Each structure stands twice: as C-alpha cells, then as structure tokens.
Amino acid sequence: MLHVELVLQGLINGSMYAVVAVGLTMIYGLLRILHVAHAGLFTLGAYITVLVANATGSLPLGIALAMIAVGLGGMLIYRLLYEPLLDRPPYVALIASIGLFICMEESYRIIFGPYGSSFDAMRLTQRLTIGPIGLAAADAAMLVGAIVLLTGLGLIMKRTRFGVAWRATVTDPAMARSFGIDTIRVRYVNFFIASVFAAAAGSLVAVLNNLVEPTMGSVPSYKSLAIIVLGGLGQVGGTLAAALLLGVIEAYGTIYAGAWLDRDAIAFIFLIAVLMVRPQGLFAKS
Amino acid sequence: MIGAYEITLVAVVSINLMLALGLNLITGFCGQVSLGHAAFFGTGAYAAALVAASGMPLVAVIAFAGLMASLIGLLVGFTSLRVREDFLAITTMGVGFVFVGFVRKQGWLGAEMGLTDIPDHGLGDLGFIGLCVLLVIAMAALTAHIKNSWLGFGFAAVAEDEATAKTLGIDAARYKLVAFVIGTFLAGVAGAVYAYFTRFIIPGAFGFTISISILSMVIVGGVGSIWGVVVASIVLTLLPEFSRVINDYKLLLYGGLIVLTMRFAPEGLAGLARRWRTRRKPAGEP
Numbered sequence: 001m002l003h004v005e006l007v008l009q010g011l012i013n014g015s016m017y018a019v020v021a022v023g024l025t026m027i028y029g030l031l032r033i034l035h036v037a038h039a040g041l042f043t044l045g046a047y048i049t050v051l052v053a054n055a056t057g058s059l060p061l062g063i064a065l066a067m068i069a070v071g072l073g074g075m076l077i078y079r080l081l082y083e084p085l086l087d088r089p090p091y092v093a094l095i096a097s098i099g100l101f102i103c104m105e106e107s108y109r110i111i112f113g114p115y116g117s118s119f120d121a122m123r124l125t126q127r128l129t130i131g132p133i134g135l136a137a138a139d140a141a142m143l144v145g146a147i148v149l150l151t152g153l154g155l156i157m158k159r160t161r162f163g164v165a166w167r168a169t170v171t172d173p174a175m176a177r178s179f180g181i182d183t184i185r186v187r188y189v190n191f192f193i194a195s196v197f198a199a200a201a202g203s204l205v206a207v208l209n210n211l212v213e214p215t216m217g218s219v220p221s222y223k224s225l226a227i228i229v230l231g232g233l234g235q236v237g238g239t240l241a242a243a244l245l246l247g248v249i250e251a252y253g254t255i256y257a258g259a260w261l262d263r264d265a266i267a268f269i270f271l272i273a274v275l276m277v278r279p280q281g282l283f284a285k286s
Numbered sequence: 287m288i289g290a291y292e293i294t295l296v297a298v299v300s301i302n303l304m305l306a307l308g309l310n311l312i313t314g315f316c317g318q319v320s321l322g323h324a325a326f327f328g329t330g331a332y333a334a335a336l337v338a339a340s341g342m343p344l345v346a347v348i349a350f351a352g353l354m355a356s357l358i359g360l361l362v363g364f365t366s367l368r369v370r371e372d373f374l375a376i377t378t379m380g381v382g383f384v385f386v387g388f389v390r391k392q393g394w395l396g397a398e399m400g401l402t403d404i405p406d407h408g409l410g411d412l413g414f415i416g417l418c419v420l421l422v423i424a425m426a427a428l429t430a431h432i433k434n435s436w437l438g439f440g441f442a443a444v445a446e447d448e449a450t451a452k453t454l455g456i457d458a459a460r461y462k463l464v465a466f467v468i469g470t471f472l473a474g475v476a477g478a479v480y481a482y483f484t485r486f487i488i489p490g491a492f493g494f495t496i497s498i499s500i501l502s503m504v505i506v507g508g509v510g511s512i513w514g515v516v517v518a519s520i521v522l523t524l525l526p527e528f529s530r531v532i533n534d535y536k537l538l539l540y541g542g543l544i545v546l547t548m549r550f551a552p553e554g555l556a557g558l559a560r561r562w563r564t565r566r567k568p569a570g571e572p
Contacts, residue, residue: 034372081549090372091319092548095505098321098498099544106538222383222494225376265387268380275369275377 014247015146019201021224023194029234036097039221040104045199046206063203074195108214116213226271300418306503306519308472314510316465317445319375322382326470328492330355330477335401348478355474363466389489400488407482502540508556
C-alpha cells in the first residue's frame with residue numbers, strides 16, 4: 001500500500017512540475033532562454049487566484065483572471081527583458097532572469113506580506129475513495145487539472161495554425177519566415193501560453209495547500225530547470241516524462257534517502273549526473 | 287576608535303571581497319559562469335570549523351580550508367569540460383543546492399543546527415581586521431598578477447572564444463580547471479575567515495542567495511575588471527548597512543541591479559567608466 005501512496009503522491013507533485021516545466025521547455029525550444037522568472041509568474045498566478053476568489057467568492061473567476069493577467073505579464077517580460085538580449089550569449093538572459101525572479105519574490109513579500117494568504121473558505125476538502133486508494137479532492141483536482149491542461153496544449157500544438165507555426169519556427173526559423181509565418185507573433189503567443197500554464201499551476205497549488213507565500217516559486221523555479229534539461233531541452237514529451245519521473249523519485253527519495261540528503265537536492269543530483277553522461281538530456285533524440 | 291560595529295563591517299566587506307575576487311577569476315577572467323560559489327565558501331567554513339576545533343594553528347586552518355574548497359572546486363571544474371555557458375550555470379547552481387541539501391542532513395556537520403564553539407582566532411580584534419585586510423590585498427594582487435601573466439592571457443582566450451583558443455594550441459581544459467582551483471581556493475579562505483569571525487556556522491548561510499549576491503557584485507562591477515569588482519563589492523555590502531530601508535530590501539536591490547546591468551550595461555561599472563573615458567577623448571587624439 002505504501003508504494004501506491006508514494007507513486008500517487010509523486011504523480012501529484014510531478015503533474016505540478018509538468019505544468020510549470022512545459023512552459024519553460026517551450027520557451028527554451030523557441031528562444032534558448034532559461035526563463036527562471038517563470039516561477040515568479042507561477043506565484044503571481046497563485047496570488048491573483050486567492051485575492052480574486054476572496055473578493056468575489058468565485059474560484060473559477062479567480063483562476064481565469066489569473067491566467068489572463070499572468071499571460072499578459074509573460075509577454076511583457078519577453079518584450080522588456082528578453083527581446084533586447086536575444087543576440088547576446090545565453091547565460092546573459094539566464095542571469096537577468098534570476099535577477100528578475102528575485103525581484104518578483106521580494107516584491108510579493110513587500111506587497112502581500114511575508115506570511116502568505118489563504119482562501120477565506122477552504123476549497124475541495126472532501127476525501128474521495130477510489131477502490132482502496134484514499135485521495136483528497138484537491139489532490140485529484142491537481143491531477144485532473146494537469147491532464148486537462150496538457151491535453152489542451154497537445155491539441156493546440158497538433159491541430160491549430162499556431163501549433164503548426166510554433167513547430168515550424170522551432171525547427172527552422174528562417175524557413176518558417178520565408179513561408180510567411182510571423183515568427184515574432186509566434187514568440188509572443190508562446191510566452192502567453194507558457195505563462196498561462198504557470199498561472200494555472202499556481203492556482204492549483206494554491207487550492208492544494210490553501211496557502212500562497214512569496215517564496216512558493218523557489219522550489220519549482222530551479223527544479224523545473226533540472227526537469228527541462230532531463231527531458232531533453234525543448235522536447236515537450238520528454239519534459240512531461242521527466243517531471244512525473246522526478247515527482248515519483250522524490251516521493252521515494254524522501255522515504256529512503258531522507259536521512260542523508262534533503263528532498264530538493266535529489267533533483268540536482270540527477271541533473272548533474274545526466275548532464276555529465278548525456279549532455280543532450282535523458283529523453284533527447286540524438 | 288574602532289568599535290565592534292566597525293570590526294563587523296570590515297570583516298563582512300573583506301569576506302565578500304575575497305568571494306567576489308575568486309568568482310571574478312572563474313567567471314570574469316576565464317568566462318566560466320558559476321552560480322554555486324557559496325558551496326565553496328561553505329566547504330571552506332566547515333573544513334575550518336572542523337580542524338580548528340582540533341587545535342591546529344590559524345595559518346594552517348586557513349590553508350586547509352582553501353585546499354578543501356579547491357579540491358571540490360577541481361571536481362566541479364571537471365563539469366565545465368563537459369557542459370558550457372548556460373548549462374554550466376545550472377550545473378554549478380545544482381552543486382550549490384546539493385551542497386546545502388547534503389550538509390543539512392549530516393549529523394557530524396551539525397545538520398540544521400550547524401557547528402558551534404569554533405575556537406577564537408587569538409589575534410585580538412585589531413589583529414583579525416589586519417588579517418582580513420592583508421588577505422584581501424594579497425588576493426587582489428594575486429588576481430591582478432594573474433590577469434597580466436600568460437595564465438591570464440590563456441584565461442582570456444578561453445573566455446573570448448574557446449574553439450579558436452583550442453585551434454591555437456591552448457589547452458582550454460587545463461586553463462578552466464586552473465581557474466576553478468584558484469578561484470575556489472580563495473572562496474575556501476573566505477570561508478575560514480567567516481568561521482573564525484562568526485564562530486558558529488549553519489547551512490543556510492551558504493545558500494543560493496549568497497551565490498547570487500556575490501555574482502551581483504561581480505556583474506555590477508564588470509566581469510573581469512578587478513577594480514570594478516572591488517568597488518561594487520564594497521558599495522553593495524555597505525549600502526544595506528547605512529539605511530534600514532535598504533537593508534530590508536537588500537535582495538530586491540541586488541536582483542534589480544542584476545537585471546538593470548544585464549539589460550543596459552552588460553559590462554558593469556568598468557564598462558561604463560571605459561565608455562565615459564572614450565567619450566571624453568574623441569577618436570583620433572592620442
């Protein structure tokens with residue numbers, strides 16, 4: 001029974017990582033930017049959800065507003081920070097992004113206070129039992145939410161004109177442009193979608209923990225960098241697999257390796273090991 | 287009259303200067319971006335705390351701390367032979383997280399509670415300040431000497447264009463390892479000074495924010511410029527001390543400066559000064 005619980009807990013955490021990391025890998029695939037500040041948008045999404053839900057009493061409205069506002073915020077970050085840095089070495093954007101992320105965390109602490117906020121009324125507190133497995137409704141919401149979001153993304157990528165344009169631009173930007181694809185617009189839409197996902201993940205975590213804190217983005221931020229590297233940068237499928245795998249490994253790691261290593265270090269042990277053996281990533285093709 | 291407060295200021299400024307000078311050698315001279323400098327600082331501090339308790343003399347403790355840090359530095363340096371630029375940045379960041387995650391769980395290193403009862407340095411307050419200043423001057427002189435030696439030219443070649451450097455017969459791998467060994471030795475020495483200064487150390491003191499604070503000093507000063515890094519380290523360390531308001535928002539300041547420097551003046555103070563000088567002296571004039 002322990003194993004079922006551990007795997008399940010791992011999948012719940014892993015699905016949160018997946019929703020955050022998939023946006024990062026899209027941005028990396030398109031522009032080769034390691035967008036650490038993505039997790040700052042994740043925190044912003046969580047705050048907007050809680051504040052709007054408390055003000056209006058409607059959780060769905062909070063989530064929707066958070067997704068739209070954060071999506072626009074992501075586009076703004078691209079325009080103001082990354083676009084001017086595109087022709088500089090890639091670590092410049094990475095360091096700028098870390099600086100921005102620290103600024104965002106500190107701003108949340110100053111604006112919303114250091115102790116975090118909660119929903120006025122606890123949401124989704126029922127317990128579900130499916131066969132022998134007991135599961136909090138919020139955990140189930142996390143899993144279902146992640147599946148819906150990622151399926152939606154898959155459909156966008158496969159079926160829509162944006163999806164085709166995105167894949168074309170990633171494969172060969174010059175060729176895509178000569179076929180009349182507006183590659184600049186692809187970048188903006190890319191940042192919008194990725195940031196919407198970050199906001200959605202933030203909302204789901206806010207519901208899951210009934211708590212949003214200024215520093216809630218720290219763990220996903222650096223860990224999702226590890227995930228996208230493990231997944232073979234820019235590979236959406238590999239990223240999802242790596243996220244779920246890491247969630248499960250961490251769940252086991254806290255039980256079996258917790259005595260000599262802390263949970264957050266596990267992801268980086270894997271990151272370093274994989275980079276040394278296969279610098280192109282665990283699930284990368286060539 | 288020198289009081290306890292002034293002694294603290296001199297010690298803290300000196301420690302940050304040693305860290306920044308070491309990182310400047312790795313990231314500035316040799317172009318290897320490291321986001322895990324605090325791990326070497328911590329290695330030095332823990333090594334010093336462990337051997338100082340056994341009654342080893344001060345100079346030997348400091349040298350031992352430096353050697354232990356540069357041993358770890360050599361290991362981490364090997365990763366720079368495998369991955370580059372933004373990947374090296376996240377690998378070294380991972381090393382930082384693994385270091386803290388490892389130390390946190392080690393009973394013999396005091397785990398979360400850290401190590402206490404580090405013996406007195408026995409130099410008296412003025413003697414200790416003298417030691418700090420002496421070490422900083424020695425390190426500044428050493429890095430200045432390296433910069434103008436063949437070793438420094440090799441570093442510069444590797445930083446500028448590794449592929450071309452290799453074509454010219456420069457053993458890039460060896461230069462990178464040497465940069466890591468020297469730079470992390472300086473960090474280890476800074477760790478020993480820190481251990482003697484505070485006389486108790488906890489894992490939290492060597493986290494990611496410390497790595498980023500040091501990096502912000504190097505970046506704001508101008509990567510590779512010794513005087514720029516010295517000025518930036520002193521100003522950024524002292525600024526929070528002069529005003530309570532700035533101290534509360536210290537991380538916001540550091541993060542903001544990183545973003546602004548990367549975005550508008552990637553060469554930092556040194557670059558701005560150079561630009562100002564060339565503008566005053568129009569082209570054509572000797």
